Amino acid sequence: MLELLLCSLVTILPDYLLRRQFQGKRWGEEINFFTVWYExxxxxxxxAMLTISMITIVFYYHPSTTNVSSFFRTVTILSEGGGRVAExxxxNNQDVAAGDPIFRLDDSSQQAAAETARRQxxxxxxALVLAQSERAQxxxxxxxxxxxLAQSRADLERQVALQQRGSTAVSDRDLELAQTSVAANQASVDAAQAGLRAVDDKIRVQLPASHASAQAALQQAETEISKxxxxxxxxxxxxxLSLRQGDIVNPLLRPAGVLVPSDAGRNRFLAGFPQVTAQxxxxxGVAEIMCMSKPFTVVPMVIVEVQDVIAAGQVRPSDRLGDAxxxxxxxTVTAYLEPLYPGQANDIPPGSRCMANAYTDNHHRLAHDPNIGGLERVFLHVVETVGVVHAAGLRIRSLLLPLQTLVFTGH
Known part of the structure; x- marks a missing residue:
């Protein structure tokens, strides 16, 4: 409508004035509702031609979209396992800092496991103290x-010496008994030394391993308690957050609540422009936004990033072939917008629905590119000028938005 009014000022109005002043035709006489087309x-x-051309130029070189929002990600409050809320x-609606506790599940079974590990x-x-006594034994x-063994060896040596001197006090039977006693006592020494080595292995290997296993079980139980x-x-x-003491929390079926980060969705907006404006x-580039949560205000923005793919074309592997x-x-062409001046969008709540205009800026090209021809220079000036029409349209919508929302829609 705004474009039609502007174009009529330089086409229909001069035509009417020409016929009125030079041809003497008057409105209501020669010019009326029945003859207006002919006259x-x-x-x-x-x-009509100028309006269509202007609309095309405005919407192509200065695209507009209503698909603008400050998206933000929430953090689901979940426990690693299910359980009953103890504290x-x-x-709800409380500000927390990173690392602050939110809630605790009942830990009676984990405490029992930790106490069992401590007892072990x-x-x-x-057992280590007892093993020291066993080692001494x-x-x-x-x-x-x-x-x-020393006594039996001494007896054997004495009997051997007597036998070698030809004494009849030592018989072969006595000598055999002495040798048997030495062998038995040697076996007793070997058995006692083996028992000592077993006790040493118990002190050095078995008991430390059992202690380490019990300590690992205690650490596992304490880790489960901390989780x-x-x-x-x-x-x-x-x-x-609607948790109460005694509620059941399940990480798969029933999360505890939602944590909204402090900087989520602040000063960054995502806009989806039509594909025809991808070039x-x-x-x-420069842009402007107007949000429903902040009417009567137009915030200047800058395009900080343009997504190089269009989300509608993404595919996921499945058992069916894709068909166009x-x-x-x-x-849409996804663009990320940020305020041109810091702090201008601080009071726009995250998740706000907005409208945006993007503007083609040829000022630098016109000022520094000597290869631009005359007709192209005129066209670029026209493109720069008609951007005012779109800017004015955004401001008009900003003024009419509360009226349209509160009166005509009743929301």
Missing amino acids: LRWGITLC VYVR MAEVDA AEAGIAQAQAA LTVYAGVSGRIEQ VVKQG QNQGRPG
Whole structure:
């Protein structure tokens, strides 16, 4: 409508004035509702052509979209396992810092496992003390066996010496008994030494391994206990938290709530422009947005990034081949917008629905490119000028938005 009004000022209006002043035709006489097309046919034709051309130039070189929003990601408050809530540390709509506890699940079974591991460690420590006593006993047994071996060897040596001197006091039977006693006592020494080595292995290998196993079980139980307390991963605000002591929390079926990060969706907007403007919307371009959550305000923006793919064309591996005719609506060119001046979008809540205009800027090209021809230079000036029409349209929509929303839609 705005383009039609502007074009009529330089086409229909001059045509009417020409016929009124030079041809003497008057409105209501020669010019009326029945003869308006014939009398103003040149102005109407030129107005239609100029309006269509202007609309095409405006919407192509200065694209507009209503698909603008400040998307933000929420963090689901979940425990690693299910359980019954034992204590809740925060309330709904409370601000928390990273690392603050949110709630704790019942840990009675994990505490019992930890206590069992502690008892096992105490048993191993007691067994170590007992093993030291067993080692002392084994050393005493070795000394006793070695003394008996020495005595039996001395008796054997004496009997052998008497036999060699030809004494009849020692018989062959006595000599055999003495040799048997030495062998038996040697076996007793070997057995006592083996028992000492077994006790040493028990002290050096078995008991430390049992102690390490009990300690690992204790660490595992303490780790499970620590997992039962859910902490805030980032700073933000707790939303939709309705936990009470005794509630059941399940990470698959029933999350505890939502954590909205403090910087989520702030000062960054995602806009989807029509595909036909893909060659116009470029990184570094200038734009403006107007949000429903902040009416009567137009915020200047800059395009900081343009997604190099269109989301509508993505495919996922499946058991069916893709067919182009099954594709849904054509996707949009995704652009990321940030305020041109810091702080201008601080009071726009994340998730706000907005409208945006992007503008083609040829000022630098016109000022520094000597290879631009005369007609091209005129065309670029026209493109720069008609951007004002789109800017004015955005401001008019900003003024009419509260009226349209509150009065005509009743929302």
